Amino acid sequence: MKSTMADVAAAAGVSPMTVSNCYKHPHKVHAETREKVLATAAALGYVPNLIASSLASGHNRTITAVVPSLSNSSFARTLEGLGDFLESQRYELLLAVAEDPQRETQVIRGILGRRPAGIVLTGGEHTQETIRLIQQSGVPVVETWLSSAPSIDMAVGFSLSDAAYDMTRLVIDKGLRHIGWAGHNLPDSQRYLQRQQGFQKAMEEAGLRSDLIHLTAESEGFAGGRLAIEALLKKERRLQALCCVTDVVAAGALFECARRGWKVPARFAVAGYGDYQIAAEVPPGLTSVKTNGAGIGRAAGELLVQKIETGQVDDRVRRVPYEIIVRGSV
Amino acid sequence: MKSTMADVAAAAGVSPMTVSNCYKHPHKVHAETREKVLATAAALGYVPNLIASSLASGHNRTITAVVPSLSNSSFARTLEGLGDFLESQRYELLLAVAEDPQRETQVIRGILGRRPAGIVLTGGEHTQETIRLIQQSGVPVVETWLSSAPSIDMAVGFSLSDAAYDMTRLVIDKGLRHIGWAGHNLPDSQRYLQRQQGFQKAMEEAGLRSDLIHLTAESEGFAGGRLAIEALLKKERRLQALCCVTDVVAAGALFECARRGWKVPARFAVAGYGDYQIAAEVPPGLTSVKTNGAGIGRAAGELLVQKIETGQVDDRVRRVPYEIIVRGSV
DNA sequence: CTGAAAGCGCTTACAG
């Protein structure tokens, strides 16, 4: 069934040591010997046991990333950027899902048990236990999509509130006054709250009413845009625009405008966040904050690999810039 | 830094064996002893080394799933369904991404090196090398989203072509004659091709023109819907409806209808596939094939766990039914 | 270039 290094060695008429060298230090083995070993290995369907290898050597090239959700394109991009970079460095990326900080602690325990070379976390909300476990393990870790200081080791991200602030300014500068916020009230609410704070700061600075806020607990929130418009209209009949916590919510708002026969942006303006694929396609095009998810993933990989291989990093915190993409909706 | 079982044993004044038993067979250890051991373990921040454990025991509770993409909500649902079930059975789910069959072979090699308890694959397109490696390893594997017979071991899915056939029939039964297909021409094209075949079969059976086909190579294809309408209109000016390979493509088609001022479904009908979140939200609501992604994931988990724990399964192939959700677009 | 010895951190099966 599953053959071992010893099996291959016996079949090839060499010692296990030589088989090992064929994989780890090929140049140390006579070409002929190596070819024979590799040929018999292939014939036996031998796959080196990484479990044994990593136990014996105390090293491995596995990075494990933890995300709160798989159905979030920002995280998907981060994972892709991270994966591409790690592949180029011959590290392997493994993924785990943890919906909330409590679950994350469990998941981290399992991950640590496997002694990875590094860990990538999403966001900055972790239980004390998670932080303690990771710190005690000494495994390098980077928190992604972080807008504040790292709570554990290293971090990459940008200011979520600055991005929302900039977007809100853009809407205000169009001359609009009655602007609402469609937000989320979900487990990983810190990230959503920061965006909301950016919105409120911009509104207050402009001397505008900053309490037209509607929060939804739905994670996949096309409906959120519709509900926000309905709810905010009751608080302020003159509502002219909606700034949204994500493009999905914003797209929902756009669908609702279409349903009501409202011209966008003449009758109503909508601002998104995330620059998902849908932003470019939903008419009349969604003005959105474009975050560089892949860049964040790549930066996380760079930090990790540098830390793993040199034991230190140039700077523990990396900023990956965002930009505002202006389309037809604002 | 990272303490071992021996460290804990020494600190607690017992043998390593007893520490091990505290985790594996708690009832075999005197309550007092156990408490002392667990307390000192916690104090030392000890996390059992699963690498060593699994090497010594020859067992582990890790299932690794391979998906071609993270930004596909069907697969995301499958992984969620799988993850929930495995969690309930105290197995751990690890994920790996492989964009195409070649990359999958590499990834599988790494996975096999880690000797998982089971493997979940997506779709039925695998290299011969992948199949050989897995079969030789003897690790149980289930292919998901499969419409044909398993090429390796076990499978769960449904007939992709039947689903597309049923949907096309629905459109035809509305009295529409000039119906196009917006498809994909991507690496994992088998799955897309099968849907297309279902479309063509329905058209041919109805004695209708079945060559109004437009394929796009874009993976995130809102644009695909627009391009299909543009291209097919040149081939057939009377085009009345579009059946789409995914809801994303269909949503794009709907956006294009809005842009052209076409009433849906009076002037133009659009059928989707997948029943993604967007289907319910994009006006006037997308009629779509609802696949049970979570159900597929769960069934895959059930097959795997049964095979792992009993060495056999009742039936190697499981069908997870789909349904057609009728909304406003057809 | 090749290999015999010791050990990685656990668990198995067996004594006490």
Place this chain on the structure above:
DNA sequence: CTGAAAGCGCTTACAG
């Protein structure tokens, strides 16, 4: 209920 011995499949460091 507790523990000394052997071994999981590799790699390290060292001889030859």
